[in-house]
Amino acid sequence: MTETFDDLRDLYQEVILDHGRRPRHGRRLETYDATAKGDNPMCGDRVQVWLRYAPDGTIAETGFEARGCAISVASADLMAETVQGRSKSDTAALFATFREMARTGVCPACDPTMERLAPLSGVHEYPSRVKCATLPWHALVAALAGTPGDIKETSSE
Amino acid sequence: MTASFDVARIREDFPILRQTIRGKPLVYLDSGASAQKPRVVIDAMVQCMETQYANIHRGLHWMSERTTDAYEAARDAVATLMNARDRSEIVFTNSVTGALNLVAHSYGRGILKPGQAVVISAMEHHSNIVPWQMLRDSHGIELRVAPIDDAGELDMGAFESLLDDGKVGLVSITHMSNVLGTVTPAERIVKIAHAHGAKVLFDGSQAIVHRRVDVQAIGCDFYAWTGHKLYGPTGIGVLWARREILEAMPPFMGGGDMISSVTYEKSTWAQVPHKFEAGTPAIVEGIGLKAAVDYVQSIGYEAMAAHEATLTDHAIARLSAIEGIKIYGRAQDRGGVISFTLDKAHAHDVATLLDRQGIAVRAGHHCAQPLMQRLGVDSTSRASFGVYTTLEEIDVLADTLTRVREFFTR
């Protein structure tokens, strides 16, 4: 019966359904160096991200708690996976590239280390869902910047 | 369904329903957010702009007179629709949000006194929460919230006890919840409030789409609604209030059309309702609203309500049978708005999958975040019905939801 939604396979690829259902990094870290919340007031999605840094300042571990759709949970989980071991500036640049991919569906600047994020490019066909994919990244970048408290996702991408 | 209500005939009145979405017939189940427009409304607006459009209440030329008459005819139509005692009790605003803010500003700051309280309910739209919060913070008015029970009905005992100390000056409450579908017991609310010296304002945005509203029978003091949900255009809303209350209220916005005379020392106000209609109003929209009201009257509320009850019963029966679904609100008296969640799929994912099948529903917090909190959810999906909704469309929704759940369960 599910062939009804075959044209949605571009958006809900297996990896998204899987990580949306069973996120590997979906937990709050016991000890952490930075945390921030993302909140999308238009739809009620909420996420909090916790970060632990390695001695050299790169990201050692990322955990998150998300209340949102499959896209936002999967995006948070794949993000946590992808940013591991990256520096702050590298991660900020990664977000810029990811955001462009989510908006346009193409990614000339993507390198092989971003392969895991590629399934999320399907959101570009659903303008109202792009912000689901970028919300955890906004929280992550806010945590990296050390902005305390509640960070609103207000961009209308 | 009664013979007098031929939904296939009705559907022909709505040009948009001939659309297909991604090759599938449009199944529009988002009328609670905004209703589609019948041909007569579209034509009335176009015809005004093509043949007689001019500013109103000010020109002496033929077109202005014609357009003024057409715009003022909307006031008559609305007064009749609501059974107002007098056409001057109908104030046009830009939406129900505008109407509620008008009351909060003018009645709230001009008539209510610091130390008094306003009562709302736990199932209000943000537009019937935020204006009162602003009044609370600027004017020292206490804001009280009447709770609902688990069925989504107003807790009448708790409501009454909120009024016990006699401090409540105004009860501002929904006549029908845009999330739960609950229709509140308007006459009882008015009786209790009046017995405690409080005036009553209803947010009738949803209610007036589904049942006849007779403000004299209800006995309330204010009644507000919004044109675009009643098959009319956006940009126009209605505030009805008793004439003596409107006369006692200070103006809200100042400008053209709302004055009697202006000097630098002092201005005097026009008679009601014009005192509250500063500036050039939504002329074309007013004319469209008249066409919408006439359209609704030609179908008749009795027929609309019967059709809607059939749809709602069918929808609840079909949706309840879906595994893992939760429907929010089980009020005895309810209208055609059904909110639900699926255990395996988030509301946004549900809406996206439905959209791909040509089915338009709303997903999110429905501008009712405190209610969402009360229900213990962040968001729900919501199907809402209009005169053009069919039983077959509800079947399509139910069948598709079953497949949505399978999609996310595998």
Ligand SMILES: Cc1ncc(COP(=O)(O)O)c(C=O)c1O
């Ligand atoms: C119960 C209720 N109140 C208020 C509103 C606000 O209507 P508008 O945005 O037209 O002012 C709505 C619709 O969104 C509603 O359903």
